[in-house]
Amino acid sequence: MFIFTFVNPSARIIYYLQTAMPLIVRKHSVWSVLKQLKTSNMVLKHDWQIFVNWYQSKKYTKSTFNPSGFTDVLISLCQSRRFIIEDIITQEALLNGSYSYGPLGMELKKNLITKWWDSMVLSKERVFGIETPQHMIGSLNSEDKTMTLVETEVLRAILRNKNLSMKETIASLEELLKKSAILRSNLLEGAFQLYAKSLNLVNEKLPFGLAEVGVCYQPVATEHETTSSAVRAGEVEVASLVWFSSPRTSGQWRDYWVRQRLLWWRKFARHPSSFTANDFQDENGIKGTALYFSFPWGKEPIETLLSLEEKEVVLKHLGSKSELQGRDGRKTVVPHVLSVSGNLDRGVMAYLTDSLHLSEQIDSKCSCNQKQVLKLHPFLVPIKVALDVGRGSTGELRQVCEGLFRQMLEKRINTWPGYLETAQVSMEQLFTKYDEMGVIFTIVINESTLESGLVQLRNRDTTMKETMHISEVIEFLTKYIQES
Amino acid sequence: MFIFTFVNPSARIIYYLQTAMPLIVRKHSVWSVLKQLKTSNMVLKHDWQIFVNWYQSKKYTKSTFNPSGFTDVLISLCQSRRFIIEDIITQEALLNGSYSYGPLGMELKKNLITKWWDSMVLSKERVFGIETPQHMIGSLNSEDKTMTLVETEVLRAILRNKNLSMKETIASLEELLKKSAILRSNLLEGAFQLYAKSLNLVNEKLPFGLAEVGVCYQPVATEHETTSSAVRAGEVEVASLVWFSSPRTSGQWRDYWVRQRLLWWRKFARHPSSFTANDFQDENGIKGTALYFSFPWGKEPIETLLSLEEKEVVLKHLGSKSELQGRDGRKTVVPHVLSVSGNLDRGVMAYLTDSLHLSEQIDSKCSCNQKQVLKLHPFLVPIKVALDVGRGSTGELRQVCEGLFRQMLEKRINTWPGYLETAQVSMEQLFTKYDEMGVIFTIVINESTLESGLVQLRNRDTTMKETMHISEVIEFLTKYIQES
Numbered sequence: 001m002f003i004f005t006f007v008n009p010s011a012r013i014i015y016y017l018q019t020a021m022p023l024i025v026r027k028h029s030v031w032s033v034l035k036q037l038k039t040s041n042m043v044l045k046h047d048w049q050i051f052v053n054w055y056q057s058k059k060y061t062k063s064t065f066n067p068s069g070f071t072d073v074l075i076s077l078c079q080s081r082r083f084i085i086e087d088i089i090t091q092e093a094l095l096n097g098s099y100s101y102g103p104l105g106m107e108l109k110k111n112l113i114t115k116w117w118d119s120m121v122l123s124k125e126r127v128f129g130i131e132t133p134q135h136m137i138g139s140l141n142s143e144d145k146t147m148t149l150v151e152t153e154v155l156r157a158i159l160r161n162k163n164l165s166m167k168e169t170i171a172s173l174e175e176l177l178k179k180s181a182i183l184r185s186n187l188l189e190g191a192f193q194l195y196a197k198s199l200n201l202v203n204e205k206l207p208f209g210l211a212e213v214g215v216c217y218q219p220v221a222t223e224h225e226t227t228s229s230a231v232r233a234g235e236v237e238v239a240s241l242v243w244f245s246s247p248r249t250s251g252q253w254r255d256y257w258v259r260q261r262l263l264w265w266r267k268f269a270r271h272p273s274s275f276t277a278n279d280f281q282d283e284n285g286i287k288g289t290a291l292y293f294s295f296p297w298g299k300e301p302i303e304t305l306l307s308l309e310e311k312e313v314v315l316k317h318l319g320s321k322s323e324l325q326g327r328d329g330r331k332t333v334v335p336h337v338l339s340v341s342g343n344l345d346r347g348v349m350a351y352l353t354d355s356l357h358l359s360e361q362i363d364s365k366c367s368c369n370q371k372q373v374l375k376l377h378p379f380l381v382p383i384k385v386a387l388d389v390g391r392g393s394t395g396e397l398r399q400v401c402e403g404l405f406r407q408m409l410e411k412r413i414n415t416w417p418g419y420l421e422t423a424q425v426s427m428e429q430l431f432t433k434y435d436e437m438g439v440i441f442t443i444v445i446n447e448s449t450l451e452s453g454l455v456q457l458r459n460r461d462t463t464m465k466e467t468m469h470i471s472e473v474i475e476f477l478t479k480y481i482q483e484s
Numbered sequence: 485m486f487i488f489t490f491v492n493p494s495a496r497i498i499y500y501l502q503t504a505m506p507l508i509v510r511k512h513s514v515w516s517v518l519k520q521l522k523t524s525n526m527v528l529k530h531d532w533q534i535f536v537n538w539y540q541s542k543k544y545t546k547s548t549f550n551p552s553g554f555t556d557v558l559i560s561l562c563q564s565r566r567f568i569i570e571d572i573i574t575q576e577a578l579l580n581g582s583y584s585y586g587p588l589g590m591e592l593k594k595n596l597i598t599k600w601w602d603s604m605v606l607s608k609e610r611v612f613g614i615e616t617p618q619h620m621i622g623s624l625n626s627e628d629k630t631m632t633l634v635e636t637e638v639l640r641a642i643l644r645n646k647n648l649s650m651k652e653t654i655a656s657l658e659e660l661l662k663k664s665a666i667l668r669s670n671l672l673e674g675a676f677q678l679y680a681k682s683l684n685l686v687n688e689k690l691p692f693g694l695a696e697v698g699v700c701y702q703p704v705a706t707e708h709e710t711t712s713s714a715v716r717a718g719e720v721e722v723a724s725l726v727w728f729s730s731p732r733t734s735g736q737w738r739d740y741w742v743r744q745r746l747l748w749w750r751k752f753a754r755h756p757s758s759f760t761a762n763d764f765q766d767e768n769g770i771k772g773t774a775l776y777f778s779f780p781w782g783k784e785p786i787e788t789l790l791s792l793e794e795k796e797v798v799l800k801h802l803g804s805k806s807e808l809q810g811r812d813g814r815k816t817v818v819p820h821v822l823s824v825s826g827n828l829d830r831g832v833m834a835y836l837t838d839s840l841h842l843s844e845q846i847d848s849k850c851s852c853n854q855k856q857v858l859k860l861h862p863f864l865v866p867i868k869v870a871l872d873v874g875r876g877s878t879g880e881l882r883q884v885c886e887g888l889f890r891q892m893l894e895k896r897i898n899t900w901p902g903y904l905e906t907a908q909v910s911m912e913q914l915f916t917k918y919d920e921m922g923v924i925f926t927i928v929i930n931e932s933t934l935e936s937g938l939v940q941l942r943n944r945d946t947t948m949k950e951t952m953h954i955s956e957v958i959e960f961l962t963k964y965i966q967e968s
Contacts, residue, residue, distance in 0.1 A: 085614075085681050100678060101615035103685065109615070123893045125901040130569075131585035131593070133719055134699060148639060151703055152632045155661060159654055166650040170643055173657070177639060194584060197569050201587065203907055215618060215699065219635055235617055409607045417609040423687055 070296045074356055077372055081437050083108065083352065091297060096234045097345035104437060107382030107414065109237065109348050113213055115379055116239045116344070119264055120211050127209040127241065128201060132190030134215060135181040146182040147217045183217040187240035188339045192316050195244065196323040206326040206335055207245035207253060213344070214238065241340040246328035247310065250336035254307055257340055258289045261303060265291060265347075268377040269354045275302075286312065291342075293350035302350055303342035310334050351380055355438065374438035375461060378484040381438045385477060388418040388430060390446030390456075400445050400470075407474055413481070419445070435460055440480075443473065554780045558840055561856055565921050567592065567836065575781060580718045581829035588921060591866030591898065593721065593832050597697055599863055600723045600828070603748055604695050611693040611725065612685060616674030618699060619665035630666040631701045667701040671724035672823045676800050679728065680807040690810040690819055691729035691737060697828070698722065725824040730812035731794065734820035738791055741824055742773045745787060749775060749831075752861040753838045759786075770796065775826075777834035786834055787826035794818050835864055839922065858922035859945060862968040865922045869961060872902040872914060874930030874940075884929050884954075891958055897965070903929070919944055924964075927957065 071091050078084045082102030089099055101109060121127045135149050158164070158172045184190065191210040202208045216238045245253045258277060266272035274294045281287050291303040308316065313334060317324055325332045355376040361369045378384065387405055389397040401419040408415040416439060418430065425433075427444070434442050444456040455473060457466045468476060555575050562568045566586030570577065577583055585593060605611045619633050642648070642656045668674065675694040686692045700722045729737045742761060750756035758778045765771050775787040792800065797818060801808055809816045839860040845853045862868065871889055873881040885903040892899040900923060902914065909917075911928070918926050928940040939957060941950045952960060 082682070082685060085678055100617060100674070102678070102682070103612035103614060106613045106615040110613075118893075118896075122896070122898065123890075125889065125904060128587035129590045129594075130587060131590040133584060135719070146636045147633050148636045149631050149633060149667070149701075152630045152661070152666065155632060155657075159657055159661075166653070169650070170653070173639075173643055177636070177643075182636065183633070190584070194569055194586070198566070198586070201566060203905060205906070217633075235619070405609065406607075409602075412602075412606070414606065420609060421687060422689070 068297070070356075070358070073358065073370075073372065074296075074353060077356065077374070077436055078105070078352065081374075081433075094349055095295075095300060095346065097236060097343075097349075098234065104382045105348065108351070108376070108380060109344060111380045111382065112344055112347055112351070113237075113239065115268070116213065116264075116342070117211075120239070120241050124209070126202065126207060127211050127243075128198060130191065130194050130198070130210050130212050131214065132184075132187070132194065132212060134217075135183050136189070137179065137181045146185060147219060148177060149181045149183060150176060185216050185218050186339075186341060187212045187214060187216065187238050188242055188316070188341070191240065191242035193318070195242075195317070196319060199326060204325075204327045206328050206333070207243060207249065209241050209243040211239075211241045213240070236346075237344040239342045239344050241338075243338040243340065244326065244335040245338070246326075246331075246333050247336050248328060248333075250307065250309075250338065254289075254305065254338055257338055258305055261305065261340060261342075262291060265293075265302070265350075268351060268380055270357075270375055270377075271354055274350075274354055293346070293353070295350070295353055300346065301343075302346045303340070306339045306341075308337040308339065310336065313337050351376060371432070371435070373435040373460060376438040378440055378481045381440055382414065383416045383437060383439050384413050384441070384481060386416040386418045386430075386434050386437075386439045386442045388421075388442060388444050390427070390444045392447030392450065396450060397445050397447075400449060404443070404445070404470065404473070408477075411474055411478055413474070413477055418442075431458060431463075441477065445470075552781070554840075554842070557842065557854075557856065558780075558837060561840065561858070561920055562589070562836065565917075578833055579779075579784060579830065581720060581827075581833075582718065588866045589832065592835070592860070592864060593828060595864045595866065596828055596831055596835070597721075597723065599752070600697065600748075600826070601695075604723070604725050608693070610686065610691060611695050611727075612682060614675065614678050614682070614694050614696050615698065616668075616671070616678065616696060618701075619667050620673070621663070621665045630669060631703060632661060633665045633667060634660060669700050669702050670823075670825060671696045671698060671700065671722050672726055672800070672825070675724065675726035677802070679726075679801070680803060683810060688809075688811045690812050690817070691727060691733065693725050693727040695723075695725045697724070720830075721828040723826045723828050725822075727822040727824065728810065728819040729822070730810075730815075730817050731820050732812060732817075734791065734793075734822065738773075738789065738822055741822055742789055745789065745824060745826075746775060749777075749786070749834075752835060752864055754841075754859055754861075755838055758834075758838055777830070777837070779834070779837055784830065785827075786830045787824070790823045790825075792821040792823065794820065797821050835860060855916070855919070857919040857944060860922040862924055862965045865924055866898065867900045867921060867923050868897050868925070868965060870900040870902045870914075870918050870921075870923045870926045872905075872926060872928050874911070874928045876931030876934065880934060881929050881931075884933060888927070888929070888954065888957070892961075895958055895962055897958070897961055902926075915942060915947075925961065929954075 068091070071094075075089050075091075075094065079086075079089065081104055083105035084099040085102045086093065086099040093099055117129070121129050154176060155173075158169060158176065161169070161172075164172065190212065194210060198208075198210060214237070216236050218234045218236050241257075243253060243257065262275060262277050265275040269275060276292050276294070276299070277289050278292065279287070279289050286306055286308065288304055288306040290301045290305075292299040293302050313324065313336065314321055316337075321334065324334045326335050327333075352374070355374050357373045357375050359371045359373075361371045374381075376382075385408060387401050387408075389401060398419050401417070405415055405417055416434075416437070418434075431442060438460070440460050442458040442460075444458070446456075449455050449470065453470050454467050455470050457468055457473070457476075458464070459466070552575070555578075559573050559575075559578065563570075563573065565588055567589035568583040569586045570583040573583055601613070605613050638660060639657075642653060642660065645653070645656075648656065674696065678694060682692075682694060698721070700720050702718045702720050725741075727737060727741065746759060746761050749759040753759060760776050760778070760783070761773055762776065763771070763773050770790055770792065772788055772790040774785045774789075776783040777786050797808065797820065798805055800821075805818065808818045810819050811817075836858070839858050841857045841859050843855045843857075845855045858865075860866075869892060871885045871892075873885060882903050885901070889899055889901055900918075900921070902918075915926060922944070924944050926942040926944075928942070930940075933939050933954065937954050938951050939954050941952055941957070941960075942948070943950070
């Protein structure tokens with residue numbers, strides 16, 4: 001086993017594996033070989049971790065290395081830890097957001113929305129938030145893949161009216177369809193409707209932006225569609241910035257926002273390079289940039305930036321052209337528009353995929369367990385801290401927990417009241433559960449806390465345990481989260 | 485004018501007015517009489533304020549005192565300050581939420597949602613957030629006032645298919661309707677769907693709750709509906725808690741939540757007694773409590789609490805009865821359900837109404853101006869602080885403003901960058917504008933700030949100006965908002 005004398009410890013194992021490549025294709029063979037090495041010193045543990053990461057990256061991010069295995073693990077973790085709730089979740093459903101969010105999933109999405117809003121609206125002097133209706137009555141383009149909203153009663157009344165002829169029935173229905181509202185498929189139209197009325201907020205001065213986060217309806221064609229009348233609408237949480245700028249500066253602004261948005265997505269990722277950008281031009285000649293995330297099964301778009309020039313802007317606007325005009329210095333111009341539109345449901349899935357860290361653990365009996373840790377960014381993680389009781393008088397320890405729980409909430413640190421759980425489980429089982437939930441710290445209150453005031457903090461990422469005085473915990477956590 | 489010798493200063497004017505009551509009915513007469521008093525000392529100013537409050541309360545909260553006047557002022561303020569955006573807003577539209585939210589309105593609503601979530605989910609150990617789809621495919625009850633969602637393309641294809649007989653067309657459409665999704669009208673159904681799957685979060689132990697905030701569709705009948713096929717759907721932002729408890733404790737829980745919810749609404753109000761509660765029983769015998777707000781035109785419900793007993797719970801649940809069972813101590817029981825459902829759009833309108841303070845100002849030329857101050861609770865107010873420049877070199881002062889703006893955002897204090905405004909207006913005009921926006925503090929940076937570091941803070945409620953060192957501003961504001 002001369003290979004262990006190499007200088008770079010991580011290079012060793014990888015070298016070993018590269019020379020021993022055929023072993024990989026036989027399932028578990030590598031593991032058994034490595035287990036035979038029976039190494040237990042820290043250096044090797046470090047190597048082991050690096051090897052595992054490398055092996056996992058091979059196994060799970062390249063399509064030749066069984067991506068569906070990773071997806072299956074992700075889906076089952078999302079279900080068991082109540083990120084999402086649905087009886088059967090396929091890769092397709094995951095991508096289209098066809099599921100309900102459980103407590104953890106909805107908090108994760110909430111955090112993502114908050115971060116988006118902070119970055120795009122609160123910290124931008126010239127961006128304003130709006131909220132437009134989800135449905136609008138307008139002329140329908142029959143080519144559009146839209147969803148029409150009809151009052152069930154009215155539709156039934158027409159269908160069941162025996163006095164109407166075929167022609168009259170069809171005419172009534174066409175009339176109903178014409179007057180019916182459609183559900184929005186994007187947030188661009190809403191921003192256009194408020195544009196003229198928002199100009200006075202900025203004293204008619206360009207550039208400025210209108211931001212909105214809300215549900216849009218984008219019907220998805222599914223493989224399981226059996227009849228033409230089956231309807232399957234996809235609800236998508238869209239985060240949209242519509243940026244109005246002078247034609248003179250629109251190119252610079254486009255570059256600015258593409259850079260900003262790519263940086264934003266990467267900021268919360270463990271593997272920032274999984275987020276990429278690509279320019280495109282659609283069939284109508286509209287230029288844009290799409291941002292992608294690399295899922296195990298391939299790249300999928302998560303955000304689109306579209307550049308609309310004068311022609312398209314005038315087309316989109318329903319009123320007169322003069323209403324569109326804003327000021328660029330002393331000139332009056334029709335603005336160019338940049339539409340930045342992100343799919344936050346897919347964003348949630350992207351970060352769940354990005355953060356799922358799989359590793360094999362060899363326990364004392366030399367059996368292999370897969371360890372799953374959701375290494376979500378502290379800003380995004382739905383539950384920051386879990387509070388549990390260790391050995392000792394349950395009643396008193398719970399009181400301490402309740403007190404700490406209240407203090408955490410005052411500082412808005414989302415906390416899991418593990419001390420309420422009555423089922424007996426070992427600490428290791430608890431840590432496994434919390435790692436799968438992404439909980440950053442587990443705080444254990446036990447007998448000695450009552451005497452010394454000391455509590456134990458276990459870190460998700462390092463798995464190290466620290467002892468700290470209970471009075472210092474809140475400040476430590478606040479700082480840890482803020483500075484990450 | 486002997487009345488001014490009374491001991492209690494506020495009693496004086498009220499006494500005067502009570503004796504001079506007939507004056508009130510003639511518009512402006514009271515004002516002119518009082519103006520003739522030509523009083524300028526502080527004591528009278530205090531009296532004046534109390535009189536104005538009293539007069540306003542007479543004028544605007546009792547229906548005999550022209551409530552539509554107050555409503556008109558409110559609507560026009562909401563429009564001019566971009567709380568809501570719509571060309572024509574009627575009292576009916578206000579009540580049904582038929583408008584888009586401008587920047588201030590949407591931030592106000594966001595703050596209300598955040599407060600609801602903090603109080604109902606984050607600070608409750610046994611309440612979990614969920615997010616369910618807005619539409620669901622289910623058996624349609626034709627009696628229900630629901631909105632059906634049909635794919636426009638599919639509907640058109642059926643209508644335009646010349647090969648179909650009348651019978652076939654109707655059959656296709658009935659089939660389409662049966663397979664179509666309906667938009668949810670409440671959040672109760674969604675919580676029921678996730679109930680059984682959420683039981684394991686709490687180890688099957690009752691009580692626990694599922695909370696959700698989201699848009700529901702509640703079609704509103706309008707007076708302006710001209711044809712039977714005209715559709716007008718009301719989108720409502722509903723905040724819902726569905727609380728599952730053992731039958732043994734459900735009565736106590738109902739009392740607990742009614743009290744909690746009434747307290748919550750009152751907590752942010754200037755006139756807490758405008759929020760009231762009333763028990764009721766609906767046509768199906770379901771008991772509940774409604775919370776009301778007194779609008780100028782009368783009481784309107786803003787939240788409903790419904791008690792569902794075993795029979796209704798089993799009816800609502802689509803699966804088997806055994807799935808419903810939770811643990812109450814050692815017993816296994818079908819839970820009773822309390823559905824708490826608030827209309828947050830109407831909540832926004834309630835707080836806008838509650839906070840609008842009207843008073844007449846007499847300027848140096850003895851002409852009367854109506855002063856409008858939106859005295860929203862610091863937690864709810866969309867913009868806490870406005871940053872403006874006074875006299876001095878604009879370039880340098882703006883740099884100071886930008887620095888302070890960044891610092892405010894880091895502390896998540898929503899700040900209005902007034903320093904970007906190029907139009908020349910007087911400080912008084914600025915204060916008027918910010919009072920109408922509800923801005924709590926206006927910070928003015930001027931020439932002397934560059935030398936001494938001192939800035940001026942003007943308070944919305946007291947109209948007093950304070951001088952403070954720029955380094956102390958952030959801490960002062962954070963404390964002020966937290967402790968209010």
